[in-house]
Structure formats: C-alpha cells, structure tokens
Amino acid sequence: MRLPITAWASITHRASGVFLFVGMAVLIWMLDASLKSPESFDAMVGVLSSPLVKLVLWAIFAGLMYHTVAGIKHLVADFGIGETMEGGVLGARIVFVVSAVLILLGGLWIW
C-alpha cells in the first residue's frame, strides 16, 4: 500500500495498541508468577530463558516502545507543535527512528 508516512505512523500506533491489549495478559501473568512465591519466581525466570519466550517479550516491548513514543508525539501535538503537514511528516520520522533505537536497545537488554 502506498500511504504517506503519517498514515503508517497512525496505523502502527493503532495496531501496537491492539497488540498490547492482548499482550498485557503475558505481562500480568509475569507479575503474577513473579510475586506468588520464590519458587514461581524462579520458574518464571526459567521460562524466560527460552529464545521463543524472549522473542514474544521483545515483541511486547517493541509494541510498548512504539506506542509510547507515538503517544508522546500526540501529547506534543496537543500543545500545537507539529500540526502542519511538514511537522507531521517530521514527527512521524522522529517517532519511527526513536522507537527503532529503543527497540534495539531493549533487544540487547533482553538477550
């Protein structure tokens, strides 16, 4: 699909939001297992050592980072900053670059 970058930024914000809503089940499960008992904490650490689980976690982290950065852009726009077409394009570029860097750093942290 040929769409302007601003449209991609918006669609990705929505898609990451829907993904996070479902992914939240994993995060709440982790909170549950980590607080229940020392044994369940250790069991969870064990589960998290699997590469597949790390990938799932990284995907959730990526969704969270993108959604957060794009959300901050919205808050900035609420103050009237970047509301022109050029401002919107620049904002979308910044959101993609900043979140890509954060996602890579998160990947390093997870592995």
Add this chain to the structure above:
Amino acid sequence: MVTAVTSFGRSGVSDWLVQRVSAVILLAYFTVIGFAIGGGVEYGEWKALFEQTWMRVFSLLAILSLAAHAWIGMWAVFTDYLTERLMGATGNALRITCQIGSSLLIFIYVVWSIQILWGY
C-alpha cells in the same frame, strides 16, 4: 452527539482527556517498573517493593488507567473498521461482539491484578 446505547461511547471530549491522563499515568508506571527491573531484580526486593502500600495503590491506578485507555482505544478501532458501512449488517454484530469481548478481557485484567496485588 451519538447517544444510541450500542455506540458504547459517551463524549469525545471526555474520551480525549481520559485517554491522555491514563497515558501519562501508564508512562509513569512503566518508567518506575523499568527502573526496578532494568538492572536485574531478586525475588526478595521485588516482593518487598510490591508490599509497600504506595506501590500497590500506584499499580491499581495503573491497571484502572489501562482499563480506561484500552476501552477508549479498542472502541476507536472497532467503530472505525467493524461498521455497517464497511461490512453490512455483519459489521454491527461483529462490532458489538468485539466490544463485549474486550470489556470482558478488561474486567479479567482488573480482577486478576487486584488478586495479585492484595492476594499474595
């Protein structure tokens, strides 16, 4: 303003504000969590953190913010794509089913979180 019961929405201005306030609360919460686990964490200190009253209250505030934020966000997505205009009558049935399903999931998240925060 749409007031039909199946619209599931109230006022756009209210939704706009709730979405932003809940977003800032969630950002603050995930930042605190990030700092807590960033350098690795042991069971003892992690458990001690969640035994503090302020952390339990902050976590409850975060999960309620998530409930509101997800409600408004999912509503926006469902009412844009699962519509009569795009899918005919199926759109209405599918949208209402998805709305009820997401409400149920939100409810489960809230109850589950309260159980974790005060149950252990």
